Amino acid sequence: MPELPEVETICERFRQGTEESPSLLGKRVIDVELLWNRTLAEPGFPALMRRILGQRFNEIGRRGKYLLFHLNDHTLVIHLRMSGDLWLEAADAEMAPHHRMLFYLDDPDSNGNKLLRLAFNDTRKFGRVWLVEDPQEILSHLGPEPLSEEFTPQLLYERLQGRRRQLKPLLLEQEFIAGIGNIYADEALHRAKLHPLVHSHTLSFEEAEQLWKSIRRVLKEGIRRSGASIDWVYRGGDFQNYFQVYRRTDQPCHRCGAPIQHLKVGQRSTHICPNCQPAPADSEPN
DNA sequence: CACGAGACCTGTTCGC
DNA sequence: TGCGAACAGGTCTCGT
Numbered sequence: 001m002p003e004l005p006e007v008e009t010i011c012e013r014f015r016q017g018t019e020e021s022p023s024l025l026g027k028r029v030i031d032v033e034l035l036w037n038r039t040l041a042e043p044g045f046p047a048l049m050r051r052i053l054g055q056r057f058n059e060i061g062r063r064g065k066y067l068l069f070h071l072n073d074h075t076l077v078i079h080l081r082m083s084g085d086l087w088l089e090a091a092d093a094e095m096a097p098h099h100r101m102l103f104y105l106d107d108p109d110s111n112g113n114k115l116l117r118l119a120f121n122d123t124r125k126f127g128r129v130w131l132v133e134d135p136q137e138i139l140s141h142l143g144p145e146p147l148s149e150e151f152t153p154q155l156l157y158e159r160l161q162g163r164r165r166q167l168k169p170l171l172l173e174q175e176f177i178a179g180i181g182n183i184y185a186d187e188a189l190h191r192a193k194l195h196p197l198v199h200s201h202t203l204s205f206e207e208a209e210q211l212w213k214s215i216r217r218v219l220k221e222g223i224r225r226s227g228a229s230i231d232w233v234y235r236g237g238d239f240q241n242y243f244q245v246y247r248r249t250d251q252p253c254h255r256c257g258a259p260i261q262h263l264k265v266g267q268r269s270t271h272i273c274p275n276c277q278p279a280p281a282d283s284e285p286n
Numbered sequence: 287c288a289c290g291a292g293a294c295c296t297g298t299t300c301g302c
Numbered sequence: 303t304g305c306g307a308a309c310a311g312g313t314c315t316c317g318t
Contacts, residue, residue, distance in 0.1 A: 002311065002312095003311060003312095006311080038294090065312080079312085079313090080311095080312090081311095081312050081313070082295085082310070082311065082312050082313095083295085083296080083297090083310085083311085083312095098296085122295095123295080123296055123297070124294085124295045124296050124297085124310090124312095125294080125295050125296075126294065126295065126312065126313080127312095163287090163288090164287080164288075165287090165288065165289085166288090166289090169288090169289080172312085172313095174312090174313080181311055181312070182310095182311055182312085183311055184311090228311075230310085230311070231297095231298075231310070231311090232297085232298085246311090266289075266290080267289095267290070267291075268312095269309080269310080
């Protein structure tokens, strides 16, 4: 489900709090419940309990699609994968279906009463939770953060030159660039007028620069719209109303009017405008 | 290295 | 209407 903009939105909500729920910052973990064993990747549950009880949420961050909750001397790392979501609810709220892990919290001044519950809800059970001393052990494989200053057109161009892969699967590789998923890959390629099957090393610097701009634009717009909410998963964002291609099969391209096409690239559902994104010469299968 | 298939999971939608 | 197949925003691992 969530890609960089959705994770960033969740992150920001927990930092700031919302009308319905307070900020997570300063809250203390006083109990944990694990309802689906494989959700906890590391360490084992007894070790997790020993280390996490009594720790406070001091800082909340994001790297790629990973959420980072910095506690006193450990970091709680969460990846939502396809269907994960985090809810901050009353500690005695009725249990919704698909809750996989619960963190019971109190306030500095609520003397040990279970006040709130951070619930990891994950229909498909792909999501994972880690508690580590140094998050780098989990994040070190990630490529550059696309909205950071280090991610320049020049860097993208060099990295594209260093590989000989089709653009779309390459954009989905988290070690190539962190945070892009199926929606934002399609949207970025359309805005850059690049076909998903184009090979990375064939791009000119100008094309790489267009792709760089498109990636940044699309991710920033996603964040500005609080992410995309499709189907029943993840609520709150409205970027889905501004998609140019994703899930718009047969509808007219907003730029040229041609019907959007659906194809499979690397086993992932892919959407393009056949007119704005001409296929590379070497990729005509028929 | 590049790439496809299969796993991991549950729920919804599609096609006959 | 009914029922199985296909599909869903992610990632890992294995085989060619």
